[in-house]
Amino acid sequence: MTQQNTNKPLYLASASPRRKELLEQAQLHFEVVNAPVEEVALPHESPESYVRRIAIEKALSGFNKVAGKQIWVIGGDTAVLIEGKVLGKPKNQADSYRMLKHLSGKTHSVLSAIAVVFDGEVFSAVNSTDVDFKLLSDEEIKQYILSGEPEGKAGSYAIQGLGANFITSIHGSYSAVMGLPLYELNELLVQSGYKN
Numbered sequence: 156m157t158q159q160n161t162n163k164p165l166y167l168a169s170a171s172p173r174r175k176e177l178l179e180q181a182q183l184h185f186e187v188v189n190a191p192v193e194e195v196a197l198p199h200e201s202p203e204s205y206v207r208r209i210a211i212e213k214a215l216s217g218f219n220k221v222a223g224k225q226i227w228v229i230g231g232d233t234a235v236l237i238e239g240k241v242l243g244k245p246k247n248q249a250d251s252y253r254m255l256k257h258l259s260g261k262t263h264s265v266l267s268a269i270a271v272v273f274d275g276e277v278f279s280a281v282n283s284t285d286v287d288f289k290l291l292s293d294e295e296i297k298q299y300i301l302s303g304e305p306e307g308k309a310g311s312y313a314i315q316g317l318g319a320n321f322i323t324s325i326h327g328s329y330s331a332v333m334g335l336p337l338y339e340l341n342e343l344l345v346q347s348g349y350k351n
């Protein structure tokens with residue numbers, strides 16, 4: 156059986172309440188470190204490479220901020236991919252409207268990257284999960300935006316909230332869509348020596 160090493164120093168480099176909640180679900184003992192990074196894609200960077208790089212940068216930024224020895228730091232990044240276009244967090248309500256209109260009645264992928272840094276060494280993984288959306292009326296989109304939920308969420312929706320009303324099915328990982336792929340995280344914690 157896999158043993159959890161609760162005495163080892165573990166940090167989550169994230170301001171996302173969803174990532175904190177998911178780590179708590181995994182019964183990990185950790186501290187949060189706030190170490191934001193600039194989230195801008197490089198020219199010709201694939202969506203997968205982009206989310207992986209940002210997750211790694213977040214973990215490294217947290218690692219440098221804590222500046223400790225023998226510590227594990229987790230970073231994550233989540234983006235929505237539809238018809239070759241990457242949707243991040245909305246800038247405003249008009250942006251949310253555009254995103255939800257684009258997702259309506261279609262299948263998109265959620266790319267969720269996870270990185271673990273242990274003493275400067277980087278371990279990373281990317282989960283891709285397909286999400287099917289029902290056709291949304293303008294009224295539904297407007298009401299949803301008024302709920303405030305789209306704010307701060309990649310693609311302007313939350314699977315863990317009212318956004319679940321729009322999802323007919325998912326093919327992959329629920330935790331990854333919500334912001335942190337727990338299966339992959341567990342694997343990386345074993346690979347990096349946090350867990351046996």
Ligand SMILES: Cc1cn([C@H]2C[C@H](O)[C@@H](COP(=O)(O)OP(=O)(O)OP(=O)(O)O)O2)c(=O)[nH]c1=O
Binds near residue numbers: 170213314
């Ligand atoms: C698709 C989807 C995304 N999200 C959220 C998870 C992430 O918080 C956010 C994507 O933005 P991210 O840039 O990945 O993360 P963040 O800025 O919120 O937090 P940090 O960089 O400090 O770790 O979207 C949901 O909560 N539910 C969903 O269904």
